[in-house]
Amino acid sequence: MSHSADRRIEMSRKIPLLGVRIVAPVVIILVWWFAVGVVMPAVDPARTFFFPTPPAIAAQFIESFGGSGLGEIVLPTLVRFVIGFAVATLLGIGWGVILGVYSTVRLAALPFVTFFRSLPGVALIPIVTLFLGLGDAQKVTVVVLACMWPVLINTMDGVRSIDLTLRDSVRSYSIRGADRYRFVILPAAAPQIFAGLRVAIAVALIVTVVTELFGASQGSGIGYFLVDAQGTFDMTSLWAGLVLLGVLGYGLNLLFALVERRILAWHRGAKANEAL
Numbered sequence: 258m259s260h261s262a263d264r265r266i267e268m269s270r271k272i273p274l275l276g277v278r279i280v281a282p283v284v285i286i287l288v289w290w291f292a293v294g295v296v297m298p299a300v301d302p303a304r305t306f307f308f309p310t311p312p313a314i315a316a317q318f319i320e321s322f323g324g325s326g327l328g329e330i331v332l333p334t335l336v337r338f339v340i341g342f343a344v345a346t347l348l349g350i351g352w353g354v355i356l357g358v359y360s361t362v363r364l365a366a367l368p369f370v371t372f373f374r375s376l377p378g379v380a381l382i383p384i385v386t387l388f389l390g391l392g393d394a395q396k397v398t399v400v401v402l403a404c405m406w407p408v409l410i411n412t413m414d415g416v417r418s419i420d421l422t423l424r425d426s427v428r429s430y431s432i433r434g435a436d437r438y439r440f441v442i443l444p445a446a447a448p449q450i451f452a453g454l455r456v457a458i459a460v461a462l463i464v465t466v467v468t469e470l471f472g473a474s475q476g477s478g479i480g481y482f483l484v485d486a487q488g489t490f491d492m493t494s495l496w497a498g499l500v501l502l503g504v505l506g507y508g509l510n511l512l513f514a515l516v517e518r519r520i521l522a523w524h525r526g527a528k529a530n531e532a533l
Contacts, residue, residue, distance in 0.1 A: 341400025353412025378403020411453025415446030
């Protein structure tokens with residue numbers, strides 16, 4: 258079968274799935290609109306204060322996060338998220354490779370890794386605050402401590418699960434030093450590393466917003482916006498903030514999926530060849 262025919266078959270499979278992805282959110286929005294605009298006013302009018310209609314939320318979304326709101330509310334959260342996630346990625350991959358390669362170090366460090374990965378990241382906020390206060394350093398540090406562990410564990414497991422045949426080939430060809438890590442260990446462990454990064458990216462966004470909620474009497478970011486909306490009983494702004502978090506989470510996950518698909522294209526090709 259030709260390559261163009263394969264692409265047509267793949268596109269024919271993707272179009273119905275794309276339609277479902279578009280129709281499902283539209284149906285949910287219409288059901289919400291009908292429930293809060295028609296049913297709830299007839300059953301319990303007082304509750305309509307807590308559940309604004311989708312058009313009201315959309316208008317508030319544009320007003321709050323368009324223009325200057327993008328730089329004052331959204332950008333601080335994204336900067337903290339990116340820095341925390343980047344540092345956690347470097348530390349997680351670095352330590353994960355070391356623990357995966359050197360069994361003695363792994364055996365010594367595994368009890369500590371198991372202990373600290375069991376601690377919820379948000380539980381560390383009071384302790385970190387004692388040392389770093391409520392500034393950006395505290396927020397980034399908590400994000401790093403919360404989302405480093407999925408990357409570390411998956412990297413370590415990925416390195417340990419490298420095929421024995423590949424290990425023998427490395428020894429046979431005397432591949433040592435940086436080349437061993439660059440051309441053998443990291444590529445072989447990459448699928449599991451990306452699995453850990455996918456988990457960490459969701460954790461990083463959640464923890465970033467939670468740190469902004471903590472002690473948010475003075476601050477910036479989406480968490481501060483949510484606390485301020487709650488304190489002033491601005492329910493429309495509160496729902497707009499929640500929608501923003503959902504949009505950011507979806508967008509970050511989509512961006513990560515595109516990067517993963519590009520970097521791991523060789524892995525999918527290898528799997529396809531194995532299936533033939």
